[in-house]
Amino acid sequence: MKLALPSYQRPYTWSVKSTNTLFLDTFNAYKEGVQEYRIGSVIFHKENERYNVVDGQQRLTTLSILLYCIGDKEQGLLREKYNQLSNDAIVTNFEILSKRISELSKDEQSKYKEYLLEQCSAVQIVTDSEQEAFQFFDSQNSRGKELAPHDLLKSYHLREMDDADEHLKVKIISQWEDRNQDNLNDLFKSYLYPLTQWYKGKNGLGYSSSKIDVFKGIKATNVYNYAIYHKASNLFVEQFNTNGNSEILSSRALNQFQLTQPLVAGKRFFNYALHYGKKLEQIQKLINKDQNDEQIPSRRSGDLYIKQLYECALLFFADRFGMDSLSTGVRQQLYSWSYSLRLTMNAVYPQTINKYARGRHERLNEGLDLF
Numbered sequence: 001m002k003l004a005l006p007s008y009q010r011p012y013t014w015s016v017k018s019t020n021t022l023f024l025d026t027f028n029a030y031k032e033g034v035q036e037y038r039i040g041s042v043i044f045h046k047e048n049e050r051y052n053v054v055d056g057q058q059r060l061t062t063l064s065i066l067l068y069c070i071g072d073k074e075q076g077l078l079r080e081k082y083n084q085l086s087n088d089a090i091v092t093n094f095e096i097l098s099k100r101i102s103e104l105s106k107d108e109q110s111k112y113k114e115y116l117l118e119q120c121s122a123v124q125i126v127t128d129s130e131q132e133a134f135q136f137f138d139s140q141n142s143r144g145k146e147l148a149p150h151d152l153l154k155s156y157h158l159r160e161m162d163d164a165d166e167h168l169k170v171k172i173i174s175q176w177e178d179r180n181q182d183n184l185n186d187l188f189k190s191y192l193y194p195l196t197q198w199y200k201g202k203n204g205l206g207y208s209s210s211k212i213d214v215f216k217g218i219k220a221t222n223v224y225n226y227a228i229y230h231k232a233s234n235l236f237v238e239q240f241n242t243n244g245n246s247e248i249l250s251s252r253a254l255n256q257f258q259l260t261q262p263l264v265a266g267k268r269f270f271n272y273a274l275h276y277g278k279k280l281e282q283i284q285k286l287i288n289k290d291q292n293d294e295q296i297p298s299r300r301s302g303d304l305y306i307k308q309l310y311e312c313a314l315l316f317f318a319d320r321f322g323m324d325s326l327s328t329g330v331r332q333q334l335y336s337w338s339y340s341l342r343l344t345m346n347a348v349y350p351q352t353i354n355k356y357a358r359g360r361h362e363r364l365n366e367g368l369d370l371f
Helices: 016-031 057-070 084-102 106-119 130-140 149-159 166-178 181-198 209-215 225-243 267-290 301-321 328-344 350-357
Strands: 002-004 037-047 050-055 120-127
Touching: 016 037, 016 057, 016 084, 016 106, 037 057, 050 057, 057 084, 057 106, 106 120, 149 166, 149 181, 149 209, 149 267, 166 267, 181 209, 181 267, 181 301, 181 350, 267 301, 301 328, 301 350, 328 350
Parallel strands: 002 050, 037 120
Antiparallel strands: 037 050
């Protein structure tokens, strides 16, 4: 079985404590003569002759390091190209396990190795559908936490970067992993997805793994006129910002993204997410600076939904006209539009916001399609 690490996998991060625990658990099972020691379940997505590890990477990598330390140098998983972020953890755990193994006699090492290979087992779940593999992952995850849609998007857009320089991939993954993952999920669910739908008069609720096509963008292989236009304009702006060209416009860097325009698949998706993450942080800092807790209440869940609507309005305006255009008068107008809903309604739900944002709320500003 040829194991492979798909690009969406997080870095290998098992701690020394977890590594020691796996060694002690398996070694004690060997010493006590346990007939079969189960190390849990692993989930694979079969792709041609490769078995992509969807769940179980940390355990499988640690077991591979352990077997390598005992003398099994044919560990296929260790031949994979690990993300550079994983290297330190792999080296550290290799040193720990090497020390552990060196404390055993050669005969003990041989018997323990045989036990690992012959009597340690895992439940293998194999599917030829990536989506099914993720569904299994959701049901097997001990925390019951679903795999976030942005992780699927990460996988998709990394595949679109197959020909990119490895250092560029590592840099992009590093920036992505450095972001708070809950905030990243919220960015797509509560801001980017609703805004990309509301301006078209569509439903902005229900963002999930089944709706990530919105953010898949234009593939490199797409040769239709509209695709070539957007790819060319993205490339021009990127080169302009790298080299500068004051004769054409100004020396100031150009904005490469617009929420009303399609994005381009691959590295630009990651830049897109980082761009709007930073832009949202700027908006939130501006609100915190200008308005107090009484003006931006947060006691009830409805207050959170209204605040997000207000942030969406400011973000969309700044995206269209620039942060400098968010004058006091503009901010006051967008604040009044957002919070008048709070004054009108006793209870505010996501469905309330979704109707109001599209000008379809029958009790207030009906027909005013602000976005």
